[in-house]
Amino acid sequence: ELGVIDALITKIILRERIVRWWLGSDVWLLWAFPRGRGKLSVLKHRLKYFFTEFLVDENWMDSERLFREFVANGGQRAITRYHIHGMLTEKTAKVKHEGINIAYYWPKDNSLYQEEVYGLDLIWPFIRSRPRITWIRLDGTMNMREVYPCLDAYIRPSRHDGGSRLIRECRLNGIPVYWSEDGRPNLDEMERFVDKIIQEKIHR
16 A cells, blocks of 8 residues: 555655556445444545545556546546556466366455455355365465466455456456456355356266
């Protein structure tokens, strides 16, 4: 996160341009108080944004949804543009494998807030009810060029998201995705999605 002192040093003393990269949760905290994130922490985030925004030259975000939410909550002073960072741009070759491999995102920070953001509280019982599936945890540190070739599907029942790089890369590689893009995960839809993946794998 961009601190006030760092921003002042960068802008006034070093005379460099400041570009702030927004994640989905950063924008969410401008207007929401998610479960697992204390009100003081959220207010601190908002105050830091307020006191540094006049020093920022550009805001970068990777989805139209974040752009709309950002502008709706007062983020209009600096230039705001789309920017996709670090995405794979080449398809990986599929590898034949036994069983069904489905991935989900679980960051290393396994806090109550992360559970709320990425719907982990919905994923745990879902995984336990389907033990025959090989569930692959993605935590942001894996070499995805090695994962995508043997992946059958990806689920992401998030309650708030930006333009997820994993979603984009899965679609690039033809990997079916369940994603609650509107922030309202539906367990029935996720169940139908996974059952369809199972049936397609059986009859392939």
